[in-house]
Amino acid sequence: MPQRLAGVFAPVITPFSADLSPDSHLLVRHCQWLLSQEVGLAIFGTNSEANSLSVSEKRMLLDKLIEADICPSLLMPGTGSCALSDAVELTCHATELNCGGVLMLPPFYYKDVGNDGLYGFFSEVIQRVGDANLRIYLYHIPPIAQVEISLSLIERLCTTYPDQIAGIKDSSGDWNHTRQLNALGINDFRVFCGSESFLLRNMQAGGAGCISATVNVNPAAIVRLFKNWQSADAKLQQNQLDTIRDLFQHFPMISALKTVTALYSDEPSWSRTRPPLVSLTSSQQQDLSQELALINFQMPNLQTE
């Protein structure tokens, strides 16, 4: 049986070649660097442009990571989809490859579908995958998905599937909601905050860690706070994380993460996004570089080859 997950996870950004196909070579390299920084790999998240990829592209990338000897127990691929058939296919594949868990969006096309419909969706996925090793981390991100995973839905799913429903990523941006999730009292239910801005408070509330965009570029410092949240300088560490997070939030986040990764890895192709996302303009890139230089920002040893 897989252990439930805890720690700091990167929703790993996805590199694209000039023809906009996903570049598995660069992805493997970035994942290896992230693992060297002691973070787990929440590939195929919002920051991964995962919904801009087909299921077959995601299967291919996952296969390439496993072929590169990346330990599957450190992988938490996003496998949610609007289509039941797509969610089942990718979740099956991840589970067969022994991924530590999957991060699952609700189906997000229809709005106002209600708890019965969402329960039906997750329930069908679990039953169709039919694998005792499946561990689902629900993905609550109402600002983007525009479909919520309510507290009562979580309780209902955990009652029926206490082994399969292992936790949640809360990207509501609302600390009070993360607090409520930690207070649900469900046995070993793992609550990850969706931004390191809430990491200290989440750990104090009994949370399991964070899965956050900026883990792609600032993993070591975030891991340090995760490990030392009970230390005397934890609040100071939190403030330092917030400074970097705030800087990135002045820009379109995903494009900014890719620009910075391109800069520090000396791989210009990292700055490419797939439509509908757009890369930073030259002016935005300059501003970002200057702001990072002002705070002596680094991504150490990013060039691993």
Place this chain on the structure above:
Amino acid sequence: MPQRLAGVFAPVITPFSADLSPDSHLLVRHCQWLLSQEVGLAIFGTNSEANSLSVSEKRMLLDKLIEADICPSLLMPGTGSCALSDAVELTCHATELNCGGVLMLPPFYYKDVGNDGLYGFFSEVIQRVGDANLRIYLYHIPPIAQVEISLSLIERLCTTYPDQIAGIKDSSGDWNHTRQLNALGINDFRVFCGSESFLLRNMQAGGAGCISATVNVNPAAIVRLFKNWQSADAKLQQNQLDTIRDLFQHFPMISALKTVTALYSDEPSWSRTRPPLVSLTSSQQQDLSQELALINFQMPNLQTE
């Protein structure tokens, strides 16, 4: 070169077998009935639960319709997707099969992406499909997609791709917006309203017809108004259409359409939806039947076998 489309189109509901796989046999039969009522087939729309289907399921259904000798020029399949690769694959397939056009949602996961990103998406699709016969009808449905296709985006796309961008379906629910679309002054740009409630006004404004949920159940009367919108009793006809539309809008629309189709075709499996949608409750089904009986509603000759 394909003619641009005009008329009344059904966003064809999709039947599911007990295992929730799409039932191509029942779909073919319903499409044949709709064609007998003189409406076109906008398969894979919102009312088709198209985003609840995988690309391979949609390819299979489209192939089955063609194999059943349904004329491809009367087909306007929905081929939009969050993923560029999925949109390209399905649009290629539809174009190779000589469909009259495709109805294309914007990528709808990321919100607030801006015109440049959406332009980039549609532009990449058109260039990758690379077929002079491609005819795209844009699908504007902000209440559900939560991503808009703005007037300025339409103008920009039509300037670059005057042959490929053939029109739009406006499901904004806002007559003033449909009016603005008709007033854009783009050569032969076909404006379909997303509800027959706007059909008379759309025809008066120079529009091309409608693509509407309730065409699935009330096609003949809607076609009658389309053909006779300049007749003396057009307003009376519009009022009669509105009565039926309003009745259906008291219920969850897609489930109500399926319930009624199940009832009149004597095929109970039609009432099945795929999660996250849910079927009408028994009580809702009874209420719907009673309300329909009160207005002597019929779906003539629905049982074609």
